[in-house]
Structures are given as C-alpha cells and as structure tokens.
Amino acid sequence: xxxxxxNPRHKITKRGQNVTFRCDPISEHNRLYWYRQTLxxxxxxxxxxxxxxxxxxxxxxxxxFSAERPKGSFSTLEIQRTEQGDSAMYLxxxxxxxxxxxxxxxxxxxxxxx
Amino acid sequence: xxxxxxxxxxLSVPEGxxxxxxxxxxxxxxxxxxxxRQDPGKGLTSxxxxxSSQREQxxxxxxxxxxxxxxxxxxxxxxxxxxxxxxxxxAVRTESGGSYIPTFGRGTSLIVHP
Numbered sequence: 671x672x673x674x675x676x677n678p679r680h681k682i683t684k685r686g687q688n689v690t691f692r693c694d695p696i697s698e699h700n701r702l703y704w705y706r707q708t709l710x711x712x713x714x715x716x717x718x719x720x721x722x723x724x725x726x727x728x729x730x731x732x733x734x735f736s737a738e739r740p741k742g743s744f745s746t747l748e749i750q751r752t753e754q755g756d757s758a759m760y761l762x763x764x765x766x767x768x769x770x771x772x773x774x775x776x777x778x779x780x781x782x783x784x
Numbered sequence: 785x786x787x788x789x790x791x792x793x794x795l796s797v798p799e800g801x802x803x804x805x806x807x808x809x810x811x812x813x814x815x816x817x818x819x820x821r822q823d824p825g826k827g828l829t830s831x832x833x834x835x836s837s838q839r840e841q842x843x844x845x846x847x848x849x850x851x852x853x854x855x856x857x858x859x860x861x862x863x864x865x866x867x868x869x870x871x872x873x874x875a876v877r878t879e880s881g882g883s884y885i886p887t888f889g890r891g892t893s894l895i896v897h898p
Contacts (some may be wrong), residue, residue, distance in 0.1 A: 674827075703886070712788075712873055712888035713828070726883045761827055769815045769877060769884040770835050775827040 672696075674776035676762050682782045683752055690748045691779045695764030702745050703773070704737060705761040706730065713761055719745060720767070752783045786811045786878045790889035797864055797896055805859040805892045807874035815877045815884060817857050819848050822871045822891070831872075832859070864896045 675694040683689050695702050700721050705713035716735070718726040721742035731737075734752075739745040749756055759778045765771045787810045797803055807817070816835045820828040832841045832848040834857065840849040847860040861868060871893045875886040 676827075701884075705888075710890070712790075712890045713875075715885055715887070718883055718885060720883075726880070726885060763828075763886075769879070770833070772818060772830045772833045773875065773877075773886055774830065775820075777827040780825070 674762055674764055674774050676760075676776035676779050678779055679777065680780045680782075682784065685752060685754060685783055687752055688748065688750045689752060689781065690746055691760055691762075691781075693745045693747070693762030693764075693776060694743075695745070695762070696774055698766065699764035699774070700742070700767040701765045702739055703763045703765075704745070704747050705763065707759045707761055707778070708757075716747070716760075749781075752781075754783045757781055757783045786814075786876055786887045788874060788876055788887050788889040790872075790874060790892050792892055793890065794893040795895070797894075799864060799866060799896055799898050801864050801896075803861050803864055803894075805861070805872050805894070807857040807859070807876075807889055809855045809857075809876045809887075811876075811878055812852050812855050813878060814852060815879060817848075817850055818875045818877070818886065819846075819857075819859050820873045820875065822873060828873060861894075864894075866896050866898050868896050869894055 702719040704716040719739040761778045763775045818833040819831040834850040845862040871891040873891040
C-alpha cells in the first residue's frame with residue numbers, strides 16, 4: 671500500500687494557461703474524490719468517480735474544469751484558461767466502495783496562478 | 785444540504801493539557817464521521833472514523849465520540865504534546881444518490897507550546 675499519490679506537488683502557471691494534475695489512488699479503491707482547499711478553509715468537494723464513471727460534479731466545477739478516470743485507475747484534473755482565483759491546493763482522496771471505509775488523501779497539488 | 789461547523793477555529797494550549805475539539809453537523813442522517821489531521825502544506829491524515837451506529841472510537845491519546853441525534857462529535861486529545869500542533873478537520877459522510885460525498889468543516893488550528 672503506497673498510499674494516494676499526486677503529481678506535481680507544486681505548479682506555478684500564468685493566467686490563461688492550461689494545467690493538468692494527476693492522482694494515483696490506492697490500487698483497490700473504487701471511489702475517487704477531488705477537493706479544492708484555500709487558506710483557512712476546509713476542503714471543498716469538486717467531483718467524484720466510482721471506478722471510471724464520474725457520478726457527481728459540484729457547482730464549483732465550472733466549464734473550464736474537466737476530470738477523467740480512464741479504466742478506473744488514475745485520475746486527471748485539467749483546468750483550462752486558468753484564473754488567479756484558481757490558486758489553491760487540489761486534493762485527491764480515495765476509498766473502498768463500502769461507504770464506511772475511511773477516506774485516504776494524497777499530499778495535494780499546490781497551484782499558483784500569476 | 786449538509787453543513788459542518790467546527791469550534792473553536794483556533795486553540796493554543798500549553799503542553800500536557802487535555803483538550804476537546806468540537807464538530808457539529810446539520811443533517812443527522814449520516815453514514816459516518818471521520819477526523820483528520822493536516823500539517824501545513826500537506827494532505828490530510830486520517831485519525832479516526834466513527835460509524836453512525838457507534839458512539840466512540842479510540843486510538844492512543846485520541847478519543848472521538850458521536851451523538852448523531854444532536855448532530856455533534858468531539859475529539860478528545862489527552863496529554864497534548866507539541867507534535868500535536870496541526871489543523872484538525874472533521875468530515876461527515878452523507879448518502880446522496882449513492883455517492884456518499886464527505887463534507888468538511890473549516891477545521892480547528894491547534895498549537896501546543898512547550
């Protein structure tokens with residue numbers, strides 16, 4: 671069990687550029703969640719996958735955001751035409767299908783949009 | 785919509801004190817509640833998970849209790865140490881069309897000084 675892995679750890683980009691983040695969940699975990707966290711706030715839900723199916727999307731997820739989980743393994747989160755307001759920590763979490771199984775988080779990707 | 789509140793927002797205590805962190809939620813129809821620790825710039829580390837049918841869980845110096853009917857949980861930390869300094873977050877998992885999306889509070893920032 672190597673835990674949830676996120677890459678890159680840090681990303682600095684200029685406004686208007688596209689960025690993509692990757693999350694590798696714990697291998698047997700069916701559920702995968704993306705959250706966004708800004709300073710002093712708790713994580714805010716963005717989107718959820720069960721295996722390869724994207725089942726929930728938050729209203730926070732504008733049209734500039736897209737997420738995929740091909741083959742139900744790793745997941746990517748892409749932000750197009752980044753804005754300064756997108757600067758945040760992007761966190762990925764995974765769990766087993768049992769809703770009473772604990773959530774495991776990666777170390778996050780810190781995005782700074784200049 | 786589930787709302788989670790954590791009180792206090794910040795806490796500073798001398799080493800050795802016993803302390804209680806509070807988490808309240810508005811919708812009592814939860815599956816479980818999970819407590820996490822977050823160190824600066826890092827992801828979340830799971831501490832304890834309490835299922836809706838349980839009243840408390842213990843791990844070392846940590847004890848978490850759940851009163852589902854009143855929408856409250858407490859995290860008790862015994863004999864606090866400087867290494868306990870971190871932000872503590874609670875997350876409530878509620879069923880929503882089969883997705884069980886965890887909702888987070890803003891956290892309690894804890895400083896334990898020697």
